[in-house]
Amino acid sequence: MTETVLNKALAVAEACADAARRTVIPHFRTSLQADAKSDDSPVTVADRAAEKVMRTILEDALPDHAILGEESGMSGHASDWLWVLDPIDGTRAFLTGRPTFGTLISLFHQGRPVLGLIDQPLTGERWIGVAGQETRFVSDRLPGEIGTRLCPELKEAELSCTSPEIMTPAHTPRFTNLQKHVRRTSWGGDCYAYGLLALGQIDVIAECTMNPWDWGALVPVIEGAGGSITDWQGQPLSLESDGTVLACGNPALLPEIVSHLSHL
Incomplete structure (x- = not known):
């Protein structure tokens, strides 16, 4: 695993999150219809469109990496590098107008997640984690400082x-x-x-x-x-x-x- 690959991957992941935001926000609190998947969980046109736009970015920027998405499954060649995408984690919340859903983007290296991004499109909050580094929290509207609470008991x-x-x-x-x-x-x-x-x-x-x-x-x-x-x-x-x-x-x-x- 090289620092160069991770640095490029992080920039690409943020581009994916930005694109997913632009795709998802126009559908929020609209009369969106949901289809039921095989496990009875809902999926919408917003889920599918957001995953599609992220896949396009990844395929263009990192064609040697494989991709696994919740909506479209696996694509690409076998690789040590695997992107794993959830365009709208919390589709039920999204469908009912609650801003507690998020876009999840991760990069696995040899089966272990080494990069992770949680993005909340509506509040503008973003958590960025890279293996071996302190997580970053980015928000221009809501307060918050990275650091778990060391609850004693x-x-x-x-x-x-x-x-x-x-x-x-x-x-x-x-x-x-x-x-x-x-x-x-x-x-x-x-x-x-x-x-x-x-x-x-x-x-x-x-x-x-x-x-x-x-x-x-x-x-x-x-x-x-x-x-x-x-x-x-x-x-x-x-x-x-x-x-x-x-x-x-x-x-x-x-x-x-x-x-x-x-x-x-």
Whole structure:
């Protein structure tokens, strides 16, 4: 992995985010129709158009890199470099007029996410993570400073999850057990919640049924802000992970959280 490749990749990722913003914003709070995908999750013309414009930028700038997008699958030749895209993470929020969705752009090198970008088009907030570097938060309207909150005890922690419905029957009792040991649970947020964790506003996020396009961009952002992000067993996330994701602002609390998630 070379610094030159990452520097170019970062510029390309930001160009993709800018283009996705321009594509998505005109569709927000309009009478947009959604189609149901095979997993019953919604997809709109805005999702498809935003992914298409990002793919075009990537194919022109980095033709030797492969691309995996939520809406159009895999393209390109086999490569150590893989872009993973989620044009609108939180389509339900987008459809219901809530500005808590985001565009997720990540670059994997040999199966490990080394660059991640969370972009909220409407608020103008952007989190940029690069492996080995401190995460950057860019916003000209809303306050925020990068740095996870080192919550000293789990009983004081703010826990977050997008929705109870994302939990499988096997995971629900484990999540419920974790809830008993935190201060309170907040619902909603999709990728935006992970950005808030990187700003020290949320302490723990536990979710499941996550795909690589859901979590790829989050890894460099959370780690570069001082937190940890693993599966529910505390293992690093990979393309072969089981779909569970656990983000923690204070990595010292990880063993205790994993223990609670391991018991019914």
